[in-house]
Structure formats: structure tokens, C-alpha cells
Amino acid sequence: MQQLKYITIIAIAAIAFGSCKKDYLTLYPEGQINGANFYKTETDFQEALVGAYVPLREAAALTFYMEEMRSDNTEYDYNSKDRGGLGFEQLADFMDDKSNGVISTVWAADFKGIQRVDIILDRLEKIDTSVVSVAARNQITGEAKALRAHYYFELVRCFGRIPLYLHEVTDSKNAFISSTSVDSVYDQIIADFTAALALVPPPAKFPQTGRITKGMIATELGLVYLTRKAYDKAIPLFQSVTTMGYDLLPVYADVFKLGNKNSRESIFEIQYKAGTDGQSSLFIYRFLPYTKHTKNILGADYNNTLGGWNVPTDALISAYEPNDTRLDASVGVIKGKLDANTDFQPDSVVSILNPATPGELSKKFIKKQFQPQGYSIINNTEDNWPVYRYADVLLMLAECLNEQNQPGAALPLLNRVRTRAGLVASTETDQTALRNVIAHERRVELAFENHRWFDLVRTGQAIPVMTAFGIAQKAKYGFLLPASYTVTANRLIYAIPFRESQVSPGLGQNPGYQ
């Protein structure tokens, strides 16, 4: 009996300890949303759409190395003490290879954006209209498809043949897709933009929200056609943009002021906001000289080891016509001296129209993202990144019309841009000459806005222009190796990142980068 009693006690104790909830072994993170339970309501989809915009920033943090510093507009401030930026410099010098870190980051960012769109589109299909209304569905689908097309357009221009991911990746089985032809990628981009064009409205008011609008879609689709030399298809798109309420701001320099974010001139900007909630940009820190003290430039003091990249070339500065107000609005000068460690010690920011006297040390920088009113938190700025502006649309439309042999129709568009810059109107009516005038106008009007390199490539000018530029650079800088600026057709696109071709051999490798 005694034993029985003990056994009973033990058994009860054991059951008491042992009994547990049925879901004892099913734990979900309490600090994160589980992917399986998300995408249920309209709010969920709207939040997912917001998330699909974010990779724009991850790419924009680096694309100026690939899309502007690759061209003759910008170079780098050579720093012999820190060779950690070699990967950036190699992009400028045409010495980059498949192991370059910038290209792999941009590649991953754009594809991340694409995947976020694919998830939204696939999951939205399964949701009833009683949950997500037709209006919301159109807006979400339209913006999402436009984003996907935008990401693919950047990828195809940078890398050529790429894989098309059009559905959600759910496991390893559909994570590996082989590259497809450039034409197929463009077909997809055109299909997505075309679909989006019908679903998204023009800007309702100015300043705009920063979301994708019909204006952005028409502009970028127009540029797609322009790149493909389908001028007839581009013209009506650009013309439609001129009817959506956009306009040039009267003063060029005002376009880049913080008060004019998403203004009438803005077609699309990548959005940022200063502050501690992770929405800030830091472009100006990259474009300033490498210096230990930014106080005399920014007001906030910072040891700016990030600096010295994507700085204006002399070639670009001399390309501005006399009295072009855009020079002073685009390029700034920092005067200073060498400190005891021969590091640049800035004294003051001055206008490029007030050049340094002989013997005075100065460095040039991009002024468009510079806000002289000062900075409170280091590495934390308010500036948006301009993707398309109305001036760009006018110049692209002018280019198309000229290519369609209508220089007369092109001129007024070109001259709207010129006259705002304080220049005399052009009267050039010869198609070839006007082509060069428009190209030149694009170079200075859109300097530092990541258009120059793509313009050179799509107009077939990249090889001659950059080869000549390279000869001049090598004469100027002893640190450039003989092999630099070997600009061949292979160099018009970048390598498929090494990791990617290792992990997924179906991605192949671009010629010249094997």
C-alpha cells in the first residue's frame, strides 16, 4: 500500500509537470512578423508595397559609381593612404572585374526589389476584392509593376542578359533561374510599364507624395523606347507627360533645394528624410573631399573617410558654356590647406565663380546635394535622389523629334531648358549638329544625376568619348596604370557578380569578364 501511494504521488507529479500545451513545440518569433501570416488585408499589401520601394535606396547609394563616375563627368579624389576604395576607383578607370563589390550590391538590391514586387503580385491574385478593393488593387498593382520594370531596366542596362523572376520565390527549387536575352527582358519591362500606365494616375497635386505616378511611368517607358531607338513610340509618351501639370522651376539652383522636393519639375525622386528613424540619405558625404573635419563645410564635424568619390572632372566644368548658371548651381569649391599629416583641411566653401588664387589649395565637389544651412546629425541628410526631372523629359522629347527629323519641333523644347540656364536659345536646325547640341545640353543639365553614362552607351558615343577622356586622364595622373581606360564593347556592361555565377552557373558571365 505504501508503495502504491508513492507511485500515485510520483505519477501525479509527473503528469503535472508533463502536461503541456499542444503547441508547446510551435514557436513563432514575437519580435517579427511571420511571412505566412502576412498579406491578409489591404493594409498588409500597402505596407508590402512601401517595402518594394526601399531597394531603390540600396541601389542609389552606389549607382553613381557605375552610372556617373564611369563617365567623363566625374572622377575620384585619389587617396594614397586608404586604398579601401579601390573597388570604386576601378569602375571609373575601367579596371573593374567580376569581383567588384559595388556591382554585386547594386545587382542584389535591384533583384530584391523585383522579388518584393513578385510576392505582392502573386499574393494579391489570391485575395478577394471584398478584402482589397478594385481601386486599391489597381493602385498597388500599377505601382508594383512600374517598380519591377524600373528595377529590370537598371539591371538590363548595367548587366545585359539577366534572369527574369516573375513569381514569388518560395523555396530553393524556384530560386535558381537562368539568364535570358536582352530582348526578352525589354519585352517584360515594356509589358509591365504598359500595364502600369493604365492603372496609375498622374500627380494629384504638387508637391507630390513621392509615389510612382503616371508621369514617371510614361517618362521611363519613353526612355526605354528611346534606348531601343523606337522614337515613334517614345514621342507620344513624352508628350503625354507635358500635359500632366509638370513644369520647369524658374531658377535651376532651386530645383535641388530641400523646400522643392517632389516639385512640379520632379518626375520621380528616391525619397529620404533626415532623422533617427533610418530614412536618411548621406550622398553629400561621399561627394565631399576626404577630410578629417567637415565642420567648415557642413557645420557638423565628422571624420569623413567616406569622401572623395564622384567628384566633378575638369572636362565637365569646361563643358559649361560661359554664363551658364548651372555651373555654380552644380559644382562647389572647398578651399583649404594640408594639415600636419598632409590631409586636406577645409577652410570654407566658395563659389566656382570665385576661383582659388595660385598656391591656394581647393577641391571641387557636387553641390546639388549640398545644403549650406547646416547639418545636425552626422551622416544623416534630407536630400532625395533625383531620377527623372521635367527638363530631362523635354530634352528626351527634343531628341526623339530630332531623330524623327523634326528639328524645328525639337528646338523650342531644348531652348526652354537653355533659357532657364541663362543661355541664348539655340537655332541649330541641322539634325546631326542638333543631336550633338542636345547631347551636350543633357550632359550639363543632368550632370551628376546618373544619366551621362547611359546616354553615352545608348548613343554609341561611349567608346570614342571615354577612350579620349582616358588618354587625358592618364596624362594627368601618374597613378593610373597603362591598362586603365581600355574601353571596349565588352566594357559597356558590367560583369555578372562572381558570387552569383558561382552559386547559379545558369547566370553565365558577360564577354570579357570570364
Add this chain to the structure above:
Amino acid sequence: MKVNINILLPLYVRNVLTTCLFLLLFQLAGFSQATVNITGKVSLGADATDISGTTVQVKGAKKGVFTDATGHFSISAPAGAILVFTHIGYKPAEWPLDGRTDITITLETADNTLEQVTVSYGRQRKRDITGSVARVDASSLKEVPAAEFGQKLYGKVAGLQLNQATGTPGQGMYFRIRGAASLAGGNQPLIVVDGLPITGDAVNLVNPEDIESFSVLKDAGATALYGSRGANGVILITTRQGKAGKTTVTANAFYGWQHVPQRGRPDLMNAREFATFMKGYYEDRIKYEGWINPVTNTPTVPADYANPDQYGEGTDWYDAILRTAPIQTYSVNLSTGSEKILSSTTFSYFDQQGVLYNTGVRRYSFRSNNEYRPVDRVKVGLNVSPAFQIDHNVRPGALGLDGNRQIVSGAQISSPLIAPYTATGAYTLNTSSYGMYALPNYLMQEKIMNVNQNNLNLLSNAYVDLEVIRGLHARSTINADIVVQDYNAYYGTQYGIFGSPPPRALASSSAVNSSNNSTNILNENTLNYARKYGDHNVDVLGGYSYQKYSQNYRSVNGSGFANDAIPWISGATTTTGSSNKQAWTLASAFARLNYDYKGRYFISGTIRRDGSSRFGEYKKYGTFPSVSAGWVVSDESFFPTSNVLSFLKIRGSYGLTGNFNVGNYTQSSLASGTNYVFSGTTTLGESITSLGNPNLTWETSRQTDVGVEMNFFNNRLTFTYDYYNKQTENMLSTLQVPATSGYTTISYNVGTFRLWGHEFQLSSRNFTGAFSWRTDLNISFSDNKVVSLVGGTPIGGTNKYNDYNRTAVDHRIGELYGYIFDGLYTNAADFAKYPKEATSAIGSARMRDVTTDGVINISDRTFIGNPSPRCIFGITNNFSYHDFDLNIIAAGQTGNKIINTNFQNLQNLDGIFNITRDMQNRWRSESNPGNGKVPRTLTNTTELYRTTNTNWVFSGDYLSVKNIALGYTFSQKSLRYIKSIRVYGSVQNAFMFTKYPGQNPEVNDTRDDQKTAGQDVGSYPIVRTIMIGANINF
């Protein structure tokens, strides 16, 4: 025959009668005679470190006494009595008094196979164990100073690879039992303290002074009862328990001085050499690149380097950051035991200051182990062990001690031209000479460092053990490990890092406070029935358990401090914070059957079924069985009786074990906040940011083990051999997926690999008697191979920088990966002849064209070394002569390669760091090509030489004399209030024999991650410690 019996029978009967009569008389005498006091001493041979605890009984009596710490006893007995002496591990002895009152006796060691060994969920005689289990008695390790218990196990167990990855006090040790069995960062054995498997940081907080013994479980037969956690082996730790009949007070103390040995310090240029190098560097830039000195605007060498002869030795920065530092511990143990209560209580204080200034660990720990036996058949246990540890500057911070370009490696590249202090005694703020990369004064940064972590660990357990019927024990335990950690760091205006020396603006000052509480609770319920049926012995165990681990975490960051005087976030202008929680659960049922026939044939089967929250919804449960068998051949009648081979056992096991170190929640796709800005305001976004894998499951190891145990020469020589072969399937890792998918990795069961090896363990009592000498030797050989990976996709080795290993099919796990350095393009002819990289020039580094495609690029990297040792060994020698004892422990390994990633700095030819002395012999021109091994300094050609290549790879072979201890035990006659005292002096890390030029051939800075094994990224140096200590019994 018959005749013989007839003759013998009367003799036998007579003997019996005589004995009975004698006993009767004895009994009568007992009543009639007055008892006398007998005193005496029991020796246990020179090997014994604890000579107390021998039971002394009058034959036939129920109760007895125990010998004290010096082996002495005192007992009342009738004058003609026989005393019986028993002690576990020794042969019992009987001693007729014959009128003597002072007895000295030495017990003979018993067959070592009778030793009791802690195994999973119980204890077994060593002889009866069918798995591969090694026991280490902690009492023999008293003179090994240890912040972490692992330091005590060096060289003790075959197949236990024990490395001190870094010298950071309290942070250094990592373990591998039978090699690295996993890729996913889980290669540490399961550490079980008194039944509780402990996790994470709690391992570092176990007080070495509390430990009584270790059991290292190696094969599946021994570990399968731990199921999904057994694949990496198990270390069972038993803490000190009270012993019945003994009341002792013991104190242990040591004090030591630690310093960094000269061997292995970096061979860097001194001031004169560096200035000479830099002078040449600028001469070459002027010559080849048309360099203009920006100060003078002329092509002239910078003034700092123009006249190198003006400099002498300059500053040795590596030496500057080091000091001699004390280490000390004091511990007191009170232990008592009666029939009703067994109790052991230890208080310890441990203090280790680091050899890097301003670093150290202090620990206060307490343990009380109590077992109550209120009535027969019931045992109630209550063990509690709080420990409080203060980590001062040894936990990672924004500027770390360890790691590339952190304090230890950063100091090495600082300019020898610059002194640490200015003429006024203030710190020099930066240590770069002309043209160098911006470097802070690492000595100053070390001295002003302010990163503190307080750790409170409460390890406790309670149990009830009830003997329901004879042989049937029901046992229920609750174990809890509660860890509270509080981390505080401040980085003020004088804070500087690589690239950014101080001062910096107050706005940049920052502070971090983070804390976490974790609870690890285990409830286990078992039934155990052991019974003997004639020659059949059966022992059955069944049970189930629940374990839940949960951790709450929070952190607050502040920046913008008005004043360095306030290092707390209350002084910050901007504050951000976050908190989170994670948890895992495990529910298990398990059973074991041990059966033997005549103690000669053994068979054992175990099974465990685990369900875990960490695995995918389709694969939540796993079953892990094992079988093992043993045969004591020497007990067979056909086995020749001989003193040469006195014991022979053959055993074998096969079983499945798992590894669940996969991280929490990886089975689900997770979304995180991805906010963006619309209309100038932050707009909430949410995106899937990690791809889950609902099919994720256990990593399963199938392990076969065959072993043989032999004793020779009356057990003076014992020998164990094991062969094992283990195949790990469904290896957990992250599958690399192309970034085109929107992700880069998925947690995945990626493949299969195989490990195998041979282990030998030999123990010999070379001499016994007044001079005794015992040798313990173990050696193991192992190797591994990756059998398959999903899609054949290799892991690692894809990035240009900081990616030094690759795991690929048909190779070993985590092989080093990089270029093969073939010399230079010494002249134009070489340059024309050999394949080139885009940046190659005459005089630049020439890497091998592995792909033979005529160009050098990232595809030409290849496998350049195996980071896993092929052979590890240890040898311990104990000598004693009268009152002296000497103990020497040596350990080593061979066959592994180490990659010293600091060479990306120490061989940097851009004139921005101080570098190794051999860089002086570089290529200057075709007519002055140097030693043909060091390239030129031409701008933009130097990167290839400072990417991963064979110049950084070295053999990791070493033999290290880990510990030499010489002790003297004072004889009792000279002591009055103390029962015994032993004093000793020891040297830890006395000698190191290795070709590895770095400081520590055991380095492995990524610790537990075999995918990135074998890296030396510049870690905290390993110290040599000279110490004195005492063990006192009151």
C-alpha cells in the same frame, strides 16, 4: 577424486568448526574485554591526490569511521578485532589487530575497470560501459589555473580537441569532440552540469573550482540518449558532493603572474627600418609615377623619412600594449555527510587581470549541493549555485581587442616613429607618420576603454529520488539556469578607431546599454529499474523531459553627449532603443536497456525521441536510437590467465544522434520593417526579408565505434583504442542562393559529410612506491570529407575580401581558399611569359593561373590548406617522491593550416602601415629585384598581393608544455591546526614548439564556425603564467 574428497572433508569441517569457535570466543571476548583506541594512517599510493575517505570498520560491525584528509583515522575496537579497510577504486583489505594500536597500511589499487563513471542519466562501472567514455577526475587538476573549466582538460582525453582561440580572460576556450561535425556553427559538445544541458554564455560561467569530475562521451552509444543534441559529443560535469561520514574544510588558493612570451610576437620594422622603407617607397613613386610632394611641391622624399638614420628602435607598439598581470583565486569548501544529509558548499573568488592593460575578469561564485535522505528510499536534492562575473573590457565593443585592425592587430601597424606619449606625458592622439593611414593610439584606446558586462548566473536544481520497490527508482528533477547580463559601453570624445583617431565632436560621443535575461528550464522524469536475476543483470531506464529556453533582450543607444563626464545614456541628446525576445522548446521521451550476462557479455540499447520548436512544421520530431555491446574476453575460461594481459574488453556501438544548432525560427519566412518616405513622412512598410524552410530538419550523425580496452601487468598499464566513423547527413547550413532570388541564403539541410578517426589512450604506472611515476598518453588521428552538397554549390570563397574558406564536395570542411603565390614578374621576360591580372606590372605579385586560361582573376583562387588537425595528442607525467610531487602536462596537434589574415595589413605595400621586416627586400627595379618574393610598391598594383594567398598560410603544428607543477606536502607532524597543507609552484604554457610565426597556433578566431575555421585575425595573446598556490585541509 573420491579418495581426495574423503581426506579433505574432515579438514574442511574442522576448519569450519574452528572458525565458528574462534568467532564465538571473539564475540565473548568483545563483551568481556575493554575496547582500545586504535589510530593509524591509510595510504593510497603516490598517485592519489585525495587520500581521505577510506572506510575503516571493525569486521562485522555496522558502522565505521573515515580517514581524514591526511589518511589518518581513529577508532575504538576490541583488542583482537579485525579491521576492514574499503575505498572505492582500491582493493579492500583486512587487518587483524593482534594487540597493535597504531596501524599503517597502504591499499592496493583495484582494477581500474571498477571505477564509477558518470554516464548519461546515471553512473556505471567503467568495466560495464559499452560506449566510448572518458572520465577525468578534477582533483588531479588543482594546479592548472583556469578561468574556464576547459583549460583544465588540456591533453587529457583522446579525441577531445581543446583550443584556446584567444587569450581574452574568460572567453577563450572551444571544444571539438571527434572533429567538427557540423557546418551551421554548432560544433561545441553539449555541456551538461549535474543533468542540465546548459547553453550559450552560461558555459563560461561554470566555476572550475566546483567541479568534481568530467565525463567525455564520444560515440553514439554514449551520447544517443541526448538525441538531437548528441552529435558533437557530450561533456558531463559533476560538481562536488558531500561524502557520508566525512566533515572536511578545505581551502585552495593560488596567485600567478601572467606575461606574453617572446616567441610568436610579430617581426615588425623598427623606426629606422620603417623610415628607410618609406624613403624608398617615395623614391620609387617619384621615379615611376612622377610623384610631387604636396608640401614642397617638388619631387622630394617627405621630410619625416629623408634621413632614416636619425631614428633608433622607436616604439614597439605590440610591446607597448602589454603588461605583466596577476591572476588569483581563493576558494573554500565545507563538506559534511551523515546518513541523513550530504552537503558540500564552496565559495570561490577568481580574479584574472589581462595582459592587455585595463582588461580583466572577476568572479564570485557560490555553490551548495545538498542531498537529504529523510527516510530510507527517498532522496531529496537541492543544489544552488549563483555566480557573479564582472567582465571588464573583455566583451566585444565598437573597438575590440581581438580582430583585424582592432587593438592587438592595430597596434602592430602603428608607426614606430611615433611615441605613445608626448613630452608632457599626454597621449599621442594618432600614430600615423607622413602618408600613413589614419590610426589612433591603440595604447591610449586600450587604457581609456570602457566596456563592462556584469553577468549573474543562477544554476540550480532540485530532485526527488524514490525507491518505489527494491531496485526501482522514480526520479523527478527540475533544473533551472537563469542568466542576467548587463552590458554598458561608452565612447567619448577621445575614442578613436582604425581610420578615425580622436578627438571627435561631443555630438559623436555614444553609449550603448544592453541587457538580457535568459531562463533555461528543464524538467525530467525517469524510472529506473535495476535487478539481478541469477547471472542476468538488467537495468532499464525510461523517462521524458521538457526543456524551454527563452531570452528577453533590450538595448538602448545614446549619442551626442554634453560632456565625457557622463558615460550613461542619461547624458545623451539622442536615444534609440529596442527590445526583443526569442525562445526554443524541446520535448523528449527516452529509454535505455542495459543487460549483461555474468558481467561478461553486455548489450545496451537506447532511444530518444525529440520534438523541437526549431524545426520545420513538417519535420518537428526525430528519433535517435543506438545499440552497443561489450565482451570482457578476459573473463572467459579459455582466456589464458596471465599477469601480462590481465583485462581485455571489446566493445562496439552504432547509433544516430542529432544536432539542433540551427538558430530559432529559421523554418519560417520572416518579415521585417521596411519603411519608406512618402509626403515627407515615414510610411510603414513590411517585407519578407528572410526565406524560411518548412522542411528544415535535424542534422543526423550515424556513428560506428569499435573499441578495445586492455590492462597489462596487473593493471599497471591500461590501454584503450577506438575507431570511429561518422557520417553526418542533412547537414544544417545556409544554402547559398543567387541574389537574383531576392535572398542570399536559406537555412537548409545542405549535404552529407564523413568523419573518421583512431584514438589511443594509454596510462602507465611506470614506478610505484616511494618514487612513483605515472604517464598518461593519448593520441588521436582524424580526417573528414564533404560527400555531397545540394546542387554541388560550394560554401564560401566567393568574395574578394574577408572570405578565406571554402567548403566543397570531395574536400575537407572549410578548407582555406585563395591564390597560390608564385613569386614576381621579376623582369620584362617574366612579364611577357606569365599570365597576368588586370593590374599586373613588372615587379608585381604573380599568382598561379589555376584555371590555365591565360589570365589571372578571382577564378584562379583554389584550396590552400586544411584547417582541421589530423592528429592531436596529450601527455601527462606525474612524479612523486616522498613529500614532493611533479606534474607535467603537454599537448599538441599536427596537420592543420592557419591563415594569418593580418598579413593583409602586415604585408601592405602602399606605405600606409608598419609592416613585417621581410618587406624590406622588395622589388625596386629590374636590376634591384630584392629577394624575388616581395613585390614593388607601384600604385594600383599592390592589391593582388594583399588578397588571400599562400603567403598567409602556415602549418599549425605545435607541441606545447601546458603546465608544469611542483608540489610539496608538509608532513602532519609539523602542523598543529591544519590537517594537511600542500604548496606548489607551477608554470602554465611553459614552452611552445611550433613553426607558426604567429603568437598562438591554437588560434581560431571564428571559434565555432567550421566554415571559417583556421583564421588568425589578430586575437588577444596567450599568456605564460607563473604561479604559486596552496591546498589546505583543516
